[in-house]
Every structure is written in structure tokens, then in C-alpha cells.
Amino acid sequence: MIDKDFIEDLLKKHPYSNVKHQNDCLTLSCPAQQIIDLTTELRDQQTFDLLVDLTAVDQGEAVENRFMVVIHLYSCIHHDYIRIHSDCTDNESPEFPSIHSVYPAANWHEREAFDMFGIVFTGHPNLKRILMWDEYPYFPLRKEFPLAGIDVPLPADDVVEVTQASVEPAPMMGGPFVSSGQGFMSDAEPRAKDESWTEKKEKPV
Amino acid sequence: MVSNEVAYNSKIEGEVIVTKADAVVNWIRKHSVWPMPMGLACCAIELMASAASRYDISRFGMEVMRFSPRQSDCMIVAGTVTYKMAEVVRRIYDQMGDPKWVVAMGACASTGGMYRSYAVMQGVDNIVPVDVYVSGCPPRPEALLDAMMKLQDKIGNEPSTSRLLQARNTSMV
Numbered sequence: 001m002i003d004k005d006f007i008e009d010l011l012k013k014h015p016y017s018n019v020k021h022q023n024d025c026l027t028l029s030c031p032a033q034q035i036i037d038l039t040t041e042l043r044d045q046q047t048f049d050l051l052v053d054l055t056a057v058d059q060g061e062a063v064e065n066r067f068m069v070v071i072h073l074y075s076c077i078h079h080d081y082i083r084i085h086s087d088c089t090d091n092e093s094p095e096f097p098s099i100h101s102v103y104p105a106a107n108w109h110e111r112e113a114f115d116m117f118g119i120v121f122t123g124h125p126n127l128k129r130i131l132m133w134d135e136y137p138y139f140p141l142r143k144e145f146p147l148a149g150i151d152v153p154l155p156a157d158d159v160v161e162v163t164q165a166s167v168e169p170a171p172m173m174g175g176p177f178v179s180s181g182q183g184f185m186s187d188a189e190p191r192a193k194d195e196s197w198t199e200k201k202e203k204p205v
Numbered sequence: 206m207v208s209n210e211v212a213y214n215s216k217i218e219g220e221v222i223v224t225k226a227d228a229v230v231n232w233i234r235k236h237s238v239w240p241m242p243m244g245l246a247c248c249a250i251e252l253m254a255s256a257a258s259r260y261d262i263s264r265f266g267m268e269v270m271r272f273s274p275r276q277s278d279c280m281i282v283a284g285t286v287t288y289k290m291a292e293v294v295r296r297i298y299d300q301m302g303d304p305k306w307v308v309a310m311g312a313c314a315s316t317g318g319m320y321r322s323y324a325v326m327q328g329v330d331n332i333v334p335v336d337v338y339v340s341g342c343p344p345r346p347e348a349l350l351d352a353m354m355k356l357q358d359k360i361g362n363e364p365s366t367s368r369l370l371q372a373r374n375t376s377m378v
């Protein structure tokens with residue numbers, strides 16, 4: 001059972017971690033260097049044997065530790081979840097220890113977080129992109145990346161030669177899919193926040 | 206009136222049928238369209254429904270779905286074409302033998318649909334020539350059947366013979 005005693009016990013064993021107040025499940029913060037230690041303990045001693053999710057959050061350039069890795073664990077004995085928040089230290093080239101050795105299921109999750117945020121998981125056996133193609137130069141879920149995308153060549157040269165196709169920013173004009181989030185719904189909804197290039201506004205060079 | 210229909214009246218013509226080469230070639234082609242199901246997302250489910258018993262695409266003579274491009278002549282692009290997948294779609298198209306046609310099924314394949322994003326090609330016509338676009342997200346099977354019948358009409362009006370002769374001349378050079 002995850003109760004007061006359980007949490008106190010856990011914090012005593014791992015003095016570097018803290019409880020973060022969250023409404024749904026027990027959330028611990030943990031420094032990146034200790035993550036292997038903490039997850040190993042949770043797996044072996046506390047029966048949190050299932051890695052449910054591993055992802056990352058970009059908190060924006062203004063925040064001191066910009067990239068945060070979020071891990072969800074589930075215990076098939078307690079029938080309960082634990083969430084771990086852990087900051088990556090470097091904002092320019094973020095790194096994080098791979099927990100692949102503790103939970104092999106982390107393999108693809110870490111590849112996805114690398115693909116989308118550019119977080120390098122040290123010790124990962126096969127850290128390459130999983131969603132975008134290998135040569136793609138950007139990390140699309142970073143805050144500064146425009147939703148519409150950025151001009152890059154298509155990966156296949158021979159196809160480009162025949163079709164002249166390339167990766168272009170998607171037109172955002174009139175798209176009801178991104179809310180501007182402000183004002184009345186009638187003003188906010190059908191307009192895209194990100195109109196770097198639309199049918200009416202020329203593409204900035 | 207010039208007709209592209211194959212007409213035969215046994216009382217008049219006896220055992221001889223008089224028609225145009227185009228009409229015969231097109232008639233043969235349009236009743237044996239072998240689609241290549243390029244199922245990339247949710248539209249592919251609707252494509253399967255079109256092929257199953259309730260909607261039964263075989264009523265119109267194009268039920269022979271082939272998963273090998275070398276055995277098919279009509280690519281039905283059913284789903285979201287991502288930039289990563291675009292290369293594959295084009296390669297499969299290139300492997301299909303001539304004559305070949307492409308149907309863009311659904312909003313995604315036609316224009317990128319609701320995916321105005323960095324990852325999705327805004328319409329498969331950026332990489333392959335599309336003959337028929339089908340609107341809808343997803344289009345109902347009836348809409349796909351309608352599109353396939355439109356494609357049959359289109360095939361029926363092609364100058365097939367002159368193209369065949371042209372192809373022969375260029376290949377002989």
C-alpha cells in the first residue's frame with residue numbers, strides 16, 4: 001500500500017528525492033544521477049515492476065532546468081502508480097542516464113524522447129530516431145519549433161529528383177486545429193497561433 | 206455520334222463486331238482494375254469495409270486487392286501520408302506496371318487533412334499523379350465506390366491505343 005509509512009520509508013532511504021504535490025498519484029522528484037538507484041530500488045524492493053511510460057517535458061527556455069524527464073511506474077502488487085520527475089542538467093545539449101538496464105521497456109520510449117526533445121540518454125544501446133527519419137535536423141516537440149514545420153529536403157534523393165517534393169511548412173491559415181487560447185471562443189478557435197506562413201502572408205525568407 | 210461503347214447486334218453484324226480499338230482496350234481495362242491498398246491510417250479501415258460483403262467492391266469489378274505493386278494497377282492511397290512514408294509510397298508507385306492510376310482516398314491523402322503539421326505531407330499529389338480525389342474523413346464506402354466508378358469512366362475515355370503505339374515506337378528506338 002502506498003501510505004504515509006511507505007512514503008516516509010522511501011524518503012528515508014533516498015534522501016535526495018522529494019514528494020511533489022500532485023492530485024492523482026504519488027510523485028517524486030529525483031536528481032538525474034540518482035535515477036538508476038531509485039528505479040532499481042522501486043523495482044526490486046517495492047514491486048514497481050512495470051514501466052508504464054517514459055517521456056519528457058520542455059518547460060521553455062526561461063526555466064532554469066528546461067528539460068524534465070517523466071517516468072510512470074506501476075506496481076502489480078500495490079495496484080498503484082508512481083511518477084518520477086527528473087530534470088536534465090544541461091539546457092543546450094540535455095543528457096539523461098538511460099534506465100534501459102533497469103526496465104528494458106524504456107528502450108523505445110527513450111528513443112522517442114530523444115527524437116522529439118533531443119535528450120541524449122547515456123548508456124542507451126541503440127539511440128536513434130524512432131518517428132522522424134534519421135537525417136532530420138530538428139527536435140519537433142521543443143518549444144521553439146513551429147508546429148507547421150521547417151523547410152528541409154526529403155530524405156530520398158531519387159524521389160526528390162523525379163517529384164521535386166520537399167518538406168515544407170504546413171499552411172496554417174484557417175485551421176481549426178490550434179486554438180489561440182485567448183478571448184472569446186469565436187475569435188480563438190478557428191485561428192492558428194502559429195501562422196509563420198499562410199496563403200495570405202508570404203513565407204518569411 | 207461517336208460512341209466509345211462496345212455495341213453488338215447479332216442480327217446486323219453476324220459474328221463480326223465492329224468497334225474501335227480504344228473502346229475494346231478501355232473496356233477490358235476498366236473492368237479489371239486491380240487495386241493496391243496503400244493503407245496508411247484510419248481510412249484503410251473504411252477501404253476494408255468497401256471490400257467486405259456489405260459494400261462489396263467486387264460488384265464493380267475491382268475486388269482483386271493485391272499487396273504487391275507488380276500485380277496491381279490502381280493505388281488507393283488510404284490515409285495520412287507522412288514525409289517519412291512519402292518515399293515508400295513513391296517507390297511502390299514506381300514499381301507498378303503501366304498503365305496505372307492513383308486514387309487519393311480521404312482528406313489526408315488529398316490535402317493533408319487535419320494534420321497541418323511538420324510531419325505530414327500536404328497531399329499525396331506532391332509525389333504521385335492523382336486521378337481521383339475522394340472527400341471525407343473518412344469517406345464512406347459508397348464514396349469510395351463512387352470514386353472508383355468515376356475512375357472507370359476516366360479509364361473509358363483514355364486514348365489507350367495511341368498511347369500503346371507511342372510506347373511501342375519509343376521502346377523500339
Ligand code: SF4
Pocket residue numbers: 246247248249283284285310311312313314318341342343344
Ligand atoms: S482522412 Fe480522416 S479517416 Fe482518413 S486517414 Fe485522414 S484522419 Fe483518418
